[in-house]
Amino acid sequence: xxxxxxxxxxxxxxxxxxxxxxxxxxxxxxxxxxxxxxxxxxxxxxxxxxxxxxxxxxxxxxxxxxxxxxxxxxxxxxxxxxxxxxxxxxxxxxxxxxxxxxxxxxxxx
Amino acid sequence: xxxxxxxxxxxxxxxxxxxxxxxxxxxxxxxxxxxxxxxxxxxxxxxxxxxxxxxxxxxxxxxxxxxxxxxxxxxxxxxxxxxxxxxxxxxxxxxxxxxxxxxxxxxxxxxxx
Numbered sequence: 710x711x712x713x714x715x716x717x718x719x720x721x722x723x724x725x726x727x728x729x730x731x732x733x734x735x736x737x738x739x740x741x742x743x744x745x746x747x748x749x750x751x752x753x754x755x756x757x758x759x760x761x762x763x764x765x766x767x768x769x770x771x772x773x774x775x776x777x778x779x780x781x782x783x784x785x786x787x788x789x790x791x792x793x794x795x796x797x798x799x800x801x802x803x804x805x806x807x808x809x810x811x812x813x814x815x816x817x818x
Numbered sequence: 819x820x821x822x823x824x825x826x827x828x829x830x831x832x833x834x835x836x837x838x839x840x841x842x843x844x845x846x847x848x849x850x851x852x853x854x855x856x857x858x859x860x861x862x863x864x865x866x867x868x869x870x871x872x873x874x875x876x877x878x879x880x881x882x883x884x885x886x887x888x889x890x891x892x893x894x895x896x897x898x899x900x901x902x903x904x905x906x907x908x909x910x911x912x913x914x915x916x917x918x919x920x921x922x923x924x925x926x927x928x929x930x931x
Contacts, residue, residue, distance in 0.1 A: 739916075740916070740917050742919065742920075749924070749925075750922075750924060750925075751822075751909050751911070751922025751923055751924055751925055752861070752909075752920075752922050753922070754919035754920065754921075757917055757918075757919065759917060797861065799920075801916065801917075804873070804874070805874075806851075806863050806866070806874075807863065808853075808860060808861040808862075808863070809860075810860040811860055811861070
């Protein structure tokens, strides 16, 4: 069973545009993490969110955790070609772990 | 700092052969995860260990797959016999504790002919 629904599957945008990736579930998470993966490498952690309603910023990236702790979003402002990669959400639902299917983001100059 | 070390990086073998993938987690990390990544199914959790004990192996696809962690610094994932549908990138990850980041190795790209 798919714990997490991640959308969209693919995003292609121009440099300077904004984008948002979503991660949703019907289950409540104890914590959620966002990772970015580049070809030939393992995923690398971007952020961990734990508290409902939490907002974290990492330079041009903004992460939100829903009040009910069932959903999260990743927003990138003024995307750059270096933001290209596979963005993955990972959720811990009290000992049950799962990655979302991933969103492939391509930012063209 | 040494990260998670996986070996081999690439393996190509014929179906029916036994395959053993190896992982050395980061020293001091208490949890170890094995994942499989394919285009069709994304990143799937196969099994995870806490303090060398398997906690959840519900993601292990079938009896052909087995994983061991004989000590805190080493784990293996074995497939016997291997089949073409096992072709994927297998990742190992470790972390200190819950809510802490998982640190991934570079993966083993496995091709079963």
